[in-house]
Amino acid sequence: MIRIIAILVGLGFAVVALVSFGVGAYTAATDDAPDTHLPYKHPQDVNYSFDGPFGTWDYGQLQRGYKVYKEVCSACHSLKFVAFRNLGELGYTEAQVKAEAATWTVPGIDPNTGEASTRPGEPTDYFPKPYPNNVAAAAANNNAIPPDLSLMTKAREDGTNYVASLLVGYQPPSEELLEEHPEAAPGPGLYHNVYFPNMNLAMAPPLTSNGQVTYDDGTEATIGQMATDVAAFLTWTAEPTLVKRKQTGWPVLVFLLFATILAWFSKTQIWSAVKPKKTKA
Amino acid sequence: MSFPWAKQYEPSNGLTKFLDEKLPVPRLVYNAVGAGYPVPRNLNYMWNFGVLAGFFLVLQIVTGVVLAMHYAANASVAFATTEHIMRDINWGWLMRYAHANGASFFFVVVYIHIFRGFYYSSYKAPREMIWLLGVTIFLLMMATAFMGYVLPWGQMSFWGAKVITGLFSAIPLVGEPIQVWLLGGFAPDNAALNRFFSLHFLLPFVIMGVVIMHIWALHIPGSSNPTGVEVKSESDTVPFHPYYTAKDGFGLGIILLIFFTFVFFLPNVLGHPDNYIEANPLSTPAHIVPEWYFYPFYAILRAFTFDFILPAKLWGVLAMFSAILLWFFLPWLDKSPVRSGHYRPLFRKFFWFGLIPCMALLFYLGGAPAEEPYVMLSQIATAYYFIHFLVIIPIVSQIEKPEPLPYSITEAVLGSDKKAVLGENTQPAV
Numbered sequence: 001m002i003r004i005i006a007i008l009v010g011l012g013f014a015v016v017a018l019v020s021f022g023v024g025a026y027t028a029a030t031d032d033a034p035d036t037h038l039p040y041k042h043p044q045d046v047n048y049s050f051d052g053p054f055g056t057w058d059y060g061q062l063q064r065g066y067k068v069y070k071e072v073c074s075a076c077h078s079l080k081f082v083a084f085r086n087l088g089e090l091g092y093t094e095a096q097v098k099a100e101a102a103t104w105t106v107p108g109i110d111p112n113t114g115e116a117s118t119r120p121g122e123p124t125d126y127f128p129k130p131y132p133n134n135v136a137a138a139a140a141n142n143n144a145i146p147p148d149l150s151l152m153t154k155a156r157e158d159g160t161n162y163v164a165s166l167l168v169g170y171q172p173p174s175e176e177l178l179e180e181h182p183e184a185a186p187g188p189g190l191y192h193n194v195y196f197p198n199m200n201l202a203m204a205p206p207l208t209s210n211g212q213v214t215y216d217d218g219t220e221a222t223i224g225q226m227a228t229d230v231a232a233f234l235t236w237t238a239e240p241t242l243v244k245r246k247q248t249g250w251p252v253l254v255f256l257l258f259a260t261i262l263a264w265f266s267k268t269q270i271w272s273a274v275k276p277k278k279t280k281a
Numbered sequence: 282m283s284f285p286w287a288k289q290y291e292p293s294n295g296l297t298k299f300l301d302e303k304l305p306v307p308r309l310v311y312n313a314v315g316a317g318y319p320v321p322r323n324l325n326y327m328w329n330f331g332v333l334a335g336f337f338l339v340l341q342i343v344t345g346v347v348l349a350m351h352y353a354a355n356a357s358v359a360f361a362t363t364e365h366i367m368r369d370i371n372w373g374w375l376m377r378y379a380h381a382n383g384a385s386f387f388f389v390v391v392y393i394h395i396f397r398g399f400y401y402s403s404y405k406a407p408r409e410m411i412w413l414l415g416v417t418i419f420l421l422m423m424a425t426a427f428m429g430y431v432l433p434w435g436q437m438s439f440w441g442a443k444v445i446t447g448l449f450s451a452i453p454l455v456g457e458p459i460q461v462w463l464l465g466g467f468a469p470d471n472a473a474l475n476r477f478f479s480l481h482f483l484l485p486f487v488i489m490g491v492v493i494m495h496i497w498a499l500h501i502p503g504s505s506n507p508t509g510v511e512v513k514s515e516s517d518t519v520p521f522h523p524y525y526t527a528k529d530g531f532g533l534g535i536i537l538l539i540f541f542t543f544v545f546f547l548p549n550v551l552g553h554p555d556n557y558i559e560a561n562p563l564s565t566p567a568h569i570v571p572e573w574y575f576y577p578f579y580a581i582l583r584a585f586t587f588d589f590i591l592p593a594k595l596w597g598v599l600a601m602f603s604a605i606l607l608w609f610f611l612p613w614l615d616k617s618p619v620r621s622g623h624y625r626p627l628f629r630k631f632f633w634f635g636l637i638p639c640m641a642l643l644f645y646l647g648g649a650p651a652e653e654p655y656v657m658l659s660q661i662a663t664a665y666y667f668i669h670f671l672v673i674i675p676i677v678s679q680i681e682k683p684e685p686l687p688y689s690i691t692e693a694v695l696g697s698d699k700k701a702v703l704g705e706n707t708q709p710a711v
Contacts, residue, residue, distance in 0.1 A: 002613050003675040009607075010671025013600050014664040020587040021660035028653050053546050081364045147558075151364070154549065155557035197567070238557075241367070241374045248375070249545025256541060260534030267527040274322060274519055 038184055039177065041169070041194045043161035046228050050235060050242060053250075057236065057243050059091035064215050065233025066090060068226045071213050072206050073149060076141060079127040081150035082237050088123075089240055097123050104128060142189035144202035153231065154238040160231050162195065167227035169195035170205040284503065286515040288316045313500065319518035320525055321506035323694050327401075328504065328525075329532035330394040336533060337387035338492065342485050344380040345429075348373075352432065354478035356471040359434035360559040378548040384426050385551045386540050388574035391419060395608075396640075400632055401509060402620040407502040409612040414495040416608045418488055423575070423605075425484040428477040430572055431469070435556030440569045442469040442477070448582070448601075451594040468562060508693045509620025510686055517690035568650050576647025577640060578604055583651055584663040600663065607670050614671070617678035619686065627681040631673050639665045 049058035066087070069079070084101035092100065101121040106128045108119035121128070130146075131137035137145045153159030173192045177184050186192045190200040207223045215221050235242070290311040292298040297307055311317045351370050353362045366373035395415070398404055404412035427445060431438045446463050450456040465472030503512060512518055519525075543551070551573060555566045571579050578601050585596035622629045642662045649655040687693040 002610065003616070006607075006610060006614050006671040006675055009603070010667045013603065013667040014672075016587075016589050016596055017584050017600070017660045017664040017667070019589050020585050020593070021657055021664070023587045024653065024657050024660065028657070081361070081368065086368075151557045155554050157554055159554065239367070239374075245374060245378075245545055245548070249541065252541050252545065253538060256534060256538050260531065260538060263527070263531040263534045267531045270523050270527045274524070 038181055038197070038199050040197055040199050041165075043158050043165035043195060046161055046164055046231075048160060048228075048232055048235070050232070053246055055243060055246055057090075058232065060217055060219075061229050061232045062090045062236050063092070064213075064217065064219060064226075065229035065231070065236075067215065068207075068213050068230040069149070069233055072226075073230065074127070074130060076130055076137075076146040076203075077149045078129040078131075078146075079150050079237060080129065080148050081126075083124065083126045084121055085123040086240060090236070094123075101125060142202045146203070149234055149237065151238045153235045159238070160235045163234055164227045164231035165195045166193060167207050167230070168224055169193045173199070283312065283317065283500070284319045284512065284515070284518065286518075287312075287319050288520060290315075290317055313496065314526070315522045316520040318500065318503075318521040319512070319515075320504050320521050321512055321517060321690050322519045322524075323506050323508065323690050324504065324525070324528075325507050326528075326532060327393070327397040327507075329529055330390045330397060332529040333390040333533060333536055334387065334394055335492065337383055337390060338485070338488060340383050341380065341387060342489070344376050344383060345482075345485065347376050348380055349482060352478075354432065354475050356434060356474050356560070359432065359474060363433045375544070378544045381552060382540065382543045382548060384429065385572070385574065386536070386543075387422065388426070390536065391422065392574070395419065396637075399636070400622040401505060401507060402615060402617070402622070403505045404612045405615065405620050406612065408499070408505060410498045411495060412612060413609060414491055414498055416605070418491050418495060419608075420605065421484055421488045421491065425481060425488065426572065426574065428481040428484075430556075431474065431477045432481060433556060434474065434560045436558045436560055436564070436566050437553045437556040437569070439469055439560035439562065440566055441571055442473060444569055445571070446473075448598045451592065451598045453595070469560075505620065506690060507621060507623065508687055508690060509624070510688075510690055510693070513689045514691070570648055573644070573648060576645075577643035578647070580643045580647035580659040581663045581666065583647075583656065584659040586656060586660075600667070604666060607667075611670070611674070614675045615678045616675070617681060617683065619683040624684040624686055625677075625681055626684060627677050628674075631669065631677060635665065635673070636669050639669065 049056055049061065069077075084097060084104070087097050087100055088094065101123050104121035104125075104127070105118045106121045106125045108117050109115070110117040131140065134145050153163055156162045170191055170193050173184055173186070184192075184199045186200045190202055191204055192200055207226050210220075210222045212223075213221050213226055219225060239245075290301070290308040292301040292307070300306065301308055308317075348366060351362065351366050351373065353359060363377070366377050368374075370376075398412065398415070427441070431442045442464075446460050446469070449463060450460045452459060461467060463473075464470075465476060503518075506512075553570065553572075570576075581604050582597040582601040585593045585600060587593055589596065591599075617625060617628065619625055622632055639662050642658060643666065646655050646659040646662065
């Protein structure tokens with residue numbers, strides 16, 4: 001009895017699923033809706049020092065990237081999960097961190113009146129937000145709120161490469177693209193970018209000329225160089241423990257490999273008494 | 282409860298004698314996972330996964346309790362406290378990555394454990410109760426994992442909670458009030474986050490309780506084995522300790538090597554990047570997908586796209602829940618007297634060329650976008666899924682002619698003269 005009920009229930013679900021299939025197949029066959037997928041590009045692969053299982057930070061690159069963030073990105077984008085004290089991890093000395101923090105202006109309280117005011121940053125402060133609130137951020141940016149960048153490289157597929165590619169991906173839409181996808185034309189206040197999923201975004205090209213940022217270490221600040229440097233810096237902000245994580249992994253795996261080999265030998269040793277001996281038939 | 286030749290616990294010194302008299306915990310352990318539990322000698326590595334699942338349950342509880350010390354279940358700070366764990370807590374990143382990937386590995390080993398059960402028909406008499414408890418554990422795991430994924434309060438947390446609780450709105454008449462009641466509001470917010478945290482902390486201990494019953498029920502008939510022939514004599518078994526503790530120890534080493542490769546080198550590949558964006562009720566992600574271990578059932582949910590008498594959404598919800606609940610009935614659907622797929626030619630073909638490709642396809646399609654050809658493929662796979670369990674298994678068990686079984690486990694291991702093999706012993710000895 002239970003099996004007859006089961007067969008009926010099973011056939012029931014199968015038939016309904018197949019009816020859905022039939023309707024879907026019929027629609028797909030008769031309806032020639034245009035392809036709505038925009039042909040945006042996947043990010044270009046760049047080699048970074050922190051790639052791979054033995055990756056390490058390139059402090060020079062992180063410091064350059066920090067400078068790009070400070071002089072370009074920070075005008076609109078916050079970095080709310082990072083504190084100035086964290087800059088010590090980029091190879092700055094304690095005095096340098098203190099001096100660097102003091103170059104930023106953070107919200108404070110006037111000690112005499114209790115009124116809201118501003119003061120120079122200290123190492124314990126977090127990076128200040130460029131806008132007082134989301135309404136102000138949207139009003140200043142064509143209704144798009146510039147996202148916080150702390151976790152950006154983890155919050156996008158292939159994030160580090162995505163950030164670097166997006167920053168160099170601004171170009172006018174090609175003729176062929178507009179012919180096939182008229183909707184890919186940038187609307188008012190939008191900018192065309194081949195790496196952005198809907199191909200138009202509200203962020204104006206932030207890196208516009210070589211030498212826009214003056215690097216302290218003499219590296220030539222081409223647009224591509226600035227883009228990869230800031231992508232490296234944002235990889236660090238997204239996961240400051242990335243290199244420590246990889247470096248911790250190796251001893252753990254080596255220990256486990258050793259323990260597993262020992263476990264294998266003890267297993268064969270213990271089982272040797274009851275395993276049938278291989279004899280010639 | 283055990284075989285008559287099982288070794289007896291003998292307290293050796295004053296302390297163990299004292300304990301054995303007052304509270305015989307050492308005896309319990311000895312009989313449960315020690316030398317006092319005789320186990321078939323022919324278990325293959327597929328039988329490691331129960332112990333491995335137990336390991337990952339404990340790992341999840343330990344890492345989870347530590348994470349709960351630093352996490353705050355409040356919608357305004359949950360995302361920030363998760364980042365606080367990742368950045369400021371000593372080894373917090375290790376705890377969180379171990380917990381997130383530990384959930385995935387818990388499901389990996391449990392899926393293998395369940396499919397071991399399918400292939401060797403471990404659910405058959407006298408082990409029905411073990412199977413029923415096992416399916417219950419799986420359902421509890423799914424509830425726990427779903428609520429755990431909401432806690433970091435990222436975009437996928439929020440929208441996943443919205444979609445999954447939205448399933449209840451498919452119930453006619455009372456659906457909408459039920460959804461509001463479950464969430465404590467009209468959309469996931471602080472009330473939902475708080476109750477999910479509370480339940481996410483509670484349910485693992487409920488799982489632990491059901492696991493204890495699962496093992497208790499297992500010890501009554503004893504473990505099954507790859508031949509499906511029941512234990513007949515002492516030569517068919519070996520004591521659990523040291524034989525299977527040693528074998529499980531090796532298996533644990535292998536799975537930990539893979540697990541820690543993920544934790545230290547690929548910690549985010551099993552997750553979704555959108556969950557590193559803070560929850561935003563005003564911005565819907567392009568593709569809302571659950572965690573990978575829910576993909577097959579999510580694919581079944583989305584396969585129903587046509588209002589056939591009932592609304593498509595209700596069909597999808599019914600099918601998704603039925604897809605798991607039908608496992609409860611397997612012991613009574615599969616009437617073949619032979620357990621092991623080794624000796625069931627037709628059953629074996631449907632397993633390897635039907636169920637396994639079907640599940641692989643559903644795993645893939647659950648994560649694919651809801652567009653053609655993925656939807657059509659998931660409809661075919663869904664139809665096969667239900668036909669496999671509810672039509673093919675009952676019919677095959679009726680018409681199939683099993684291959685000859687070995688006389689005993691000892692014979693299967695050591696081999697024997699042909700006469701014994703040719704004996705008409707197709708009925709398993711009970």
